[in-house]
Amino acid sequence: MISRVRPRRGFSVALIGPDGAGKTTIARRMRGRLSRPTSYVYMGVAVESSSHLLPTTRLAQRVKQRPGRPATATGNRPRPRSRLKRIVRVAAAPLKLANRLAEEWYRQGIVWRDVRQGRIVVLDRHFFVDYHAADVVAADRTARRRIHGWVLAHLYPRPDLTIYLDAPAEVLLARKGEGTLDSLERRRADYLTVGRLVPSFEIVDATRPLETVTDEVVARIEAFAAGGRDAGPAQDSGPAQDSGPDTAAPEG
Numbered sequence: 499m500i501s502r503v504r505p506r507r508g509f510s511v512a513l514i515g516p517d518g519a520g521k522t523t524i525a526r527r528m529r530g531r532l533s534r535p536t537s538y539v540y541m542g543v544a545v546e547s548s549s550h551l552l553p554t555t556r557l558a559q560r561v562k563q564r565p566g567r568p569a570t571a572t573g574n575r576p577r578p579r580s581r582l583k584r585i586v587r588v589a590a591a592p593l594k595l596a597n598r599l600a601e602e603w604y605r606q607g608i609v610w611r612d613v614r615q616g617r618i619v620v621l622d623r624h625f626f627v628d629y630h631a632a633d634v635v636a637a638d639r640t641a642r643r644r645i646h647g648w649v650l651a652h653l654y655p656r657p658d659l660t661i662y663l664d665a666p667a668e669v670l671l672a673r674k675g676e677g678t679l680d681s682l683e684r685r686r687a688d689y690l691t692v693g694r695l696v697p698s699f700e701i702v703d704a705t706r707p708l709e710t711v712t713d714e715v716v717a718r719i720e721a722f723a724a725g726g727r728d729a730g731p732a733q734d735s736g737p738a739q740d741s742g743p744d745t746a747a748p749e750g
Contacts, residue, residue: 505724506658508613512541512621513715514692515663516685518673519704522547524663524712525622531716534723537612539605542623552604554597595642599649606655618723621657626650626695631688659722660696661715662689663704698722 513521522540529536540548545559602625612619626634633639633647667682677685693699702714 506722508616508618509658509723510609510613510619510621511659511661511719511722512624512627512657513661513663514624514627514689515665515704516670516682516689517676518670519663519665520708520711521663522622523708524715525620527712528618528620528716528719531712532618532719532723535615535617537617537619539608539612539619539621540623541605541621541625541628543625543628547622548605550605550608552597552601555601558594558597591642595646598646602650602654609655618719624657624660626654626656627660627689627692630692631685656696659698659700659719660693661718662693662699662701663711663715664689664701665704669705 513525515521525538529538539550542548545551545555551559609619609621629647629650633643634651635647636643639647664686667679667686670682671677671679693701700718702711702718704711
């Protein structure tokens with residue numbers, strides 16, 4: 499009996515990796531490079547980077563940015579000092595969590611819609627990956643983080659294909675100048691841990707020139723689209739060392 503490999507119709511592919519690996523640049527280059535209709539969805543935590551937002555998220559963002567609100571040297575708003583403001587802040591926490599979950603499912607709905615239309619949906623980051631260390635596996639999580647992490651771990655859909663753009667900590671630090679060697683290596687280890695939790699995971703060496711990395715990402719996606727690769731061990735184009743899980747806060 500001859501087994502035929504059937505091409506996949508529509509599917510999602512997430513590009514993940516630390517800042518400086520080239521996720522957004524490569525994800526946006528996929529349009530016109532792949533052999534079938536392609537759409538782009540930002541699935542990260544930076545509200546200002548997304549073109550798909552709930553009205554409630556847009557409103558909350560405008561409130562945060564309204565003139566006259568003082569900010570600290572780090573750009574964060576100072577914690578309210580009065581008792582009333584502290585009560586309001588505590589009462590608003592469940593609403594913030596509800597809106598965060600609604601936002602994440604809203605973007606997943608966009609992914610489902612485009613997949614049903616037969617598109618390759620390229621995801622710039624993924625919520626499960628970005629929050630894995632802080633909300634899914636961290637030991638010292640708040641109740642809000644535990645609830646959020648449980649939803650991501652047990653209910654939120656994984657991408658059909660996940661491509662990890664891998665680079666050593668020293669390369670990332672030289673490119674972005676953010677973080678430390680230790681924190682970047684811990685984050686790198688967490689990406690490798692996530693690789694065991696998604697349906698299909700591949701590693702691409704992101705230390706090479708951008709065009710070379712882009713070409714390989716295109717080739718990996720096209721191979722998956724043709725049905726040539728399915729769930730299984732990670733396909734690695736470069737060395738990667740797993741040094742254990744990370745509990746650092748999400749980046750980006």
